[in-house]
Amino acid sequence: MGDHLSRDRITAPPAFDRWLVPPCALAIHLCIGMAYGFSVFWLPLSHALGASACTNLPAAFTSTNCDWRVSDLVWVYTLFFVVLGLSAALFGSWVERIGPRRAGLVSSACWCGGIALGAAGVFLHQLWLFWLGAGVLGGIGLGIGYITPVSTLIKWFPDRRGLATGMAIMGFGGGAMVGSPAADRLMAVFTSPGEAGVWQAMLVLAGIYALFMTAGALGFRLPAPGWTPPGKAEIVAGAPSCRSAWQVAPRNSGWSGACCCSTSRPASALSASPRQWCRKFLAAACLASPCALPISTRLRKPRRPRPAPASLA
Template sequence: MENVKNRWLIAASAVGIHISIGSVYAWSVYTKPLMNQFQWGLKEVSFTFSIAILFLGLSAAFLGHFVEKHGPRKSGTLAACFFGVGTVGAGLAVTLGSLPLLYLCYGVLGGIGLGVGYITPVSTLVKWFPDRRGLATGLAIMGFGFASLIFSPIEAKLISTVGIANTFFILGIIFFILMFASARYLAPPPQGWLPEGFKQKVESGEKKLAVDLSELTANEAVKTRRFYLLWLMLFINVTCGIAILAVASPMAQEIARMTPATAAAMVGLMGLFNGLGRIGWASFSDYIGRPNTYTAFFSIQLIAFFLLPSISNALFFQLLIFLIMTCYGGGFASIPAYIGDLFGKKQLGAIHGYILTAWAAAGLAGPIFASWVRETVNSYSLIMYIFAGMFVVALAISLLIRLDIARLRAKLETARAQG
């Protein structure tokens, strides 16, 4: 008998990669130390993070075919090399006091590692978990969301004890080892493999094996309307979520009259709810379906963003923010499973890469738009109402895509009847 790998260890390997690259969300820990050491401005230091997220989106899009062609082991190793070298290179940039080198190493090289590492485990996990597709992708992407909670205190401690450059050197080596080791275990399941208990239920007729609505290549997928509907849904969800992340503390102080310390504590907890939303919503989507999950995201956030400007009670304000964060994280974690439902597993990684360009675009658009509106009208209320309006559009799109799904199901039923 063929020695089949343990799918839960495959999931753990995926988490290992995502926890490493998710440390990018703890970038703000470096901000003040870098500003103090080199007298660089806030915009100059923060631009490193923007470059990294931009190249995450670009590399996910352009290297998605590499992931599909060469498999998760090689692409995971490539991600380990880029992210590890990029982080160590950031240490060299700090040693030399070179901002352009920091942009090149952490922003460009690290960003490429981010993009390849982000999509590498996803299509593999979907194949290992035909019975719990949402749970599988949610587990890995949860690691990305929780990483800032894990690495922020570690980075702060290291910076205070060994300095900024050595922190980059130490973490770069740790990230490389963890990602490289995780990539070595990643592999797709044997052809036609099903989990033992699930296989018996399918054979007995107790359970039906879910059939994807189509099996398309990435190039075929981008020619369909449903691809762009998915792209727009993710773009709106991420734009509003990232904007909230960017302005949460000052907005809480202005609207809910929270103290700076309480607002800072709220921002820390937002990371927790971001991570919980990834595993919670993605797992729940296995039961209620991906179309219902996204309709729920947009309905909840439409109401939450509309209510936020009028909430002066600090506790209720925070509850709404945390609810929004679960939907923000859940949107990331549920999208790979939705892609699998609509386009199949043939080139899921490459299609996921194309869809993630919505993240790159939103990462630039969200914070810039929120800051511009705040400076123009001197109020966060208008921003919240605009975002509520955007979720009306997103809700309409989540209902419109159901027409495509219904048409595909009808086509599939007709083919079954004829075959």
């Protein structure tokens, strides 16, 4: 099994179709994207026992006789993405060293195992176990599962890096669109008097996600050293981009000597293409949105009526 997961065994032959890799990436990202949809569990969990709500967070950690508050549960969402960033930073080089197939299986084990451990915390009504399983262990699976498909797709699509990243992010963002309705239906199936059906729904989702993530991880392949995309012989996987080559090249060399990865289109046509203008527009919109938010908030505030001027004597 270890030899089957080695980098040498997952190196693709020259005739391998690179478009077989995006479905594997989507299989992983659609599963871990359920992190955005975990709020579907908050309301049922806040009424799981039918008792009074816990008075504070320490009481929620130690007591099994009071219902968790929503404010106690949303910390799982915070743990998801804090641990995601930390694990992505810590395990990035490790993922590159062991290859995407092993990393994908580790991600599947952490994410699905974390959901299962969180389900045990719900069953035992132990908030700390729910945090540890879904938030911490699941967050590690999120981080590894996030960077593994992205780095693999970029290797296969060096000529379309934006498209490769977008395909992966699309799956991550769309995971809640699939997972939240599924979790809602599962809770409706398992709901009974005195039972919210949350831990059963989490266990079923963990099993389904384990199947899809394992299939996606086993489908990953790596391009051979020196592999180039079809019809793009001048673009080598892992080669520097046009911008980095321009920064390294002498100033007086011009685009002809610096842009080693340019296509047959001239640089002027590339800079004026609709794709470039779309990127500029999206960047400007992202930069402007934080500034527009307080302005729109002020515009929505009702204006106070001005006091009537005092009558002149």
